[in-house]
Amino acid sequence: MYYAMNTRFLHAAALSGMGALGLSGPSMAQSPFDDVVTAEILPGWETSEGTHMAGLRLVLADGWKTYWRAPGAAGIPPQFDWTGSANIQGVAVHWPRPEVFYQNGMRSIGYANEVVLPLEITRTETDAEITMNALVNLGVCLDVCVPASVQITAELPAKPQTAPIQAALDARPQTAALAGVGDVTCTVEAIDDGMRLTTSIPVSQIGSSEIVVVETADPTIWVAETTVVRSGLSLTAVTDLVPEAAQPFEVDAETLRITVLAQDQAIDITGCALN
Secondary structure (H helix, E strand, C coil): CEEEEEEEECCHHHHHHHHHHCCCCCCCCCCCCCCCEEEEEEEEEECCCCCEEEEEEEEECCCCEEECCCCCCCCCCCEEECCCCECCCEEEECCCCCEEEEECCEEEEEEECEEEEEEEEECCCCCCCEEEEEEEEEEEECCCEEEEEEEEEEEECCCCCHHHHHHHHHCCCEECCCCCCCCCEEEEEEECCEEEEEEEEECCCCCCCCEEEEECCCCCCEECCCEEEEECCEEEEEEEEECCCCCCCCCCHHHCEEEEECCCCEEEEECCEEC
C-alpha cells in the first residue's frame, strides 16, 4: 500500500525557525495554497546493488514550480526528513535535469508542473520490508513563492511503477565522461569574506544559454551565482564561496560538484584539480 497525505503550508517565518529541526507547525485554517502540490511514493524495484529504487512524484498546480537541490539565490532547496521511517539506513535522491527560470530579474532552478525524484533506499535489514514515513519541506512558486511541507508514507516493496522512475533516471545530467569533458581545473583566491573560485571546463558547447552551478559538500557555505564565459571549447565559471564565518578558508576542490546546464542538456562533474 502507498499513498500521499495532504499538503500543508507553513508560514515563512515559522519554517525558517523550525526547518532545521525537522519540526512542523500546528494545524492551520484553509489556505488558498493548500492544493498547489501533491506527492506520492512510486514503488520500484530491487537493484543489482541490493538497494530498492522507488520514486517521489510531485504534482504541482498549473503554472507552479518547485526547486532543484541547488535552487539559486531566490529558491528554497528541498529538505527530506526520513526519521519516522523503519528499515531505512539511507536514501540517495537522484535528480533529473532541471530547468532554469527567470522571474523579477532573479534566476532560479527547478521543475514545473510535475517531477519524479528517484529514491535509492538502502535497508538496515536486507530482507525486511521498508516502512517510509517522511516529511518533505520544499518551496513552490507562481507569482509568489511559499514554503510547503508534505508528509509521505509507503510500505515497500509493492506493485512497481517502473516507467516514470526509469524515465526520471534517464533524464539525469550526463556524467563528465559521457559528455567528453576534459580535465577540469580551478583556481582559488582569498576575498574579504571567503574565497573566489574560477573553474575551467574543457567541453563542447551544449546549448546557446549555458550556465554553471557550483555546489560544496558543506551546505552552510553560500555560493554566489556564477559568471560564465565561453571561449571555443572551454567554459570558464567564476563564483564566490562564503562560509558562515565570513572569512577565507581552505576549499576542498575534490568534493565540489559542478553542473553545466543548457536548454535540453546538462553535465554533472565531480571535483576539479587545483592549479
